[in-house]
Amino acid sequence: MxxxxxxxxxxxxxxxxxxxxxxxxxxxxxxxxxxxxxxxxxxxxxxxxxxxxxxxxxxxxxxxxxxxxxxxxxxxxxxxxxxxxxxxxxxxxxxxxxxxxxxxxxxxxxxRRLNVLGEVNYLGRGVSYCSTCDGPLFKNKEVAIIGGGDAGFETAIFMKNYASKIYILEQEESVKASIDNQKKASGIEVITSARLKEIKGDNFVNQIVFELSGKEKTLDVKGVFIQAGxxxxxxxxxxxxxxxxxxxxxxxxxxxxxxxxxxxxxxxxxxxxxxxxxxxxxxxxxxxxxxxxxx
Ligand SMILES: Cc1cc2nc3c(=O)[nH]c(=O)nc-3n(C[C@H](O)[C@H](O)[C@H](O)COP(=O)(O)OP(=O)(O)OC[C@H]3O[C@@H](n4cnc5c(N)ncnc54)[C@H](O)[C@@H]3O)c2cc1C
Known part of the structure; x- marks a missing residue:
């Protein structure tokens, strides 16, 4: 037409x-x-x-x-x-x-996709790019947000409504989110210099693996919200x-x-x-x- x-x-x-x-x-x-x-x-x-x-x-x-x-x-x-x-x-x-x-x-x-192991496999089974869409699925569960910019912090602030514990992982030495958003994020654990390496689980996500100052670390979380631009x-x-x-x-x-x-x-x-x-x-x-x- x-x-x-x-x-x-x-x-x-x-x-x-x-x-x-x-x-x-x-x-x-x-x-x-x-x-x-x-x-x-x-x-x-x-x-x-x-x-x-x-x-x-x-x-x-x-x-x-x-x-x-x-x-x-x-x-x-x-x-x-x-x-x-x-x-x-x-x-x-x-x-x-x-x-x-x-x-x-x-x-x-x-x-933006991070192209880390497990990202595609666990999409819709713990991995999400949209907290508005998927946030309520993580009631009383521990979640990690990847990205310490405003989008990452806003996701974390929203997830306070649901999650029992929230981590923000930022690969740089400091976060880029506005001071206002950082103030609103009380109670959220921010880990800087942390590079996500893998998302693991069985049917659903149950762990992330990341590198912190050259050492491999893990966090047992059920949800991963990727906010990397x-x-x-x-x-x-x-x-x-x-x-x-x-x-x-x-x-x-x-x-x-x-x-x-x-x-x-x-x-x-x-x-x-x-x-x-x-x-x-x-x-x-x-x-x-x-x-x-x-x-
Ligand atoms: C978490 C977050 C918080 C934000 N907060 C704010 C804020 O507080 N204030 C503010 O001003 N801005 C904010 N922004 C930025 C703002 O949302 C964007 O600048 C704005 O949405 C850009 O609008 P757009 O129409 O250009 O593109 P988009 O909003 O990206 O819309 C693009 C549309 O095109 C469709 N589309 C894409 N490819 C195709 C295709 N090939 N065929 C058909 N359809 C297609 C998509 O499905 C979508 O509907 C925020 C963004 C995010 C992600």
Missing amino acids: MYDLVIVGAGPAGMTSAIYSARQKLKTLIISKDFGGQMAQKAVEIENYPGFEKITGFDLISKMENQVKNVDVVREKVIEVKKENDIFFLKTEGDKVFQSKVVIIATGAEP YVPETSFPGDLVELNEKKEIIVNFETFETKTKGLFAVGDVNCGKVKQIVVACGQGATAVIHGYKYI
Whole structure:
């Protein structure tokens, strides 16, 4: 089917693009694996989105989703984008093909895998990247959080609602989380200079092995939450876009257009340095206005 504008990804950048595109009366489609993106992983409240002093990721997602009207929605993964004679062709994992005059890539980022032994084997059986999704499964159990940045600390603070004991392992000599988050993390045991080596168990996780100052140590935990940063999802546009060394899409910062006319990239997926909800929304709005002018 032919559209004026197709958006790939329904995080805050994609949903804002959809709201703006529908208001411009463009025939719009949003294709996304899910609705909400990283906000769905926001275990504690968001305190820096204007208009809401405090709001959970889930509440903000549903408010944005309710505002997306007069837009077709397909819940699938896009695996390829091509351009022929000024028309883009988008192919999904389910082998559907959609055509559009303008495409906005808003595919954000996914949790970084550590590639340690046991990580894949125990995924869903003790290993998780999302405490909001899986936290309640660890009621009265001991858990380890891998990563001492804000995401790791926020996960730990959220897990205080459930876990009997919480460890944070950080591979550097000190943690990077804000002082505010560190203050909220009282009662949590932080182990620095600790490099995770293996996740062990039987049917479910029951131990992690890590290296501390050259010595191998273990902790008996039932849950491992990996919070080691995010990698942009830029595998599918191929040579229609140029990537930087972090595999982020390089864009013109006035229009958010990529090197290909009519192809835009907004939010965490592009090379912008500030990765925040309000920034992603602003870029989505800007790209649609320029996409509209392009059509
Ligand atoms: C734990 C955590 C806490 C955070 N806290 C805050 C905060 O307090 N305040 C703040 O401003 N920001 C916060 N952030 C950052 C904020 O969530 C991101 O900057 C924002 O979500 C980026 O939005 P986005 O739309 O660019 O991408 P994302 O939110 O990553 O959304 C991308 C969407 O694209 C979809 N997708 C990906 N690939 C494909 C594909 N090939 N085909 C179809 N769909 C695809 C995904 O399923 C997803 O729906 C936090 C992030 C995390 C992880």
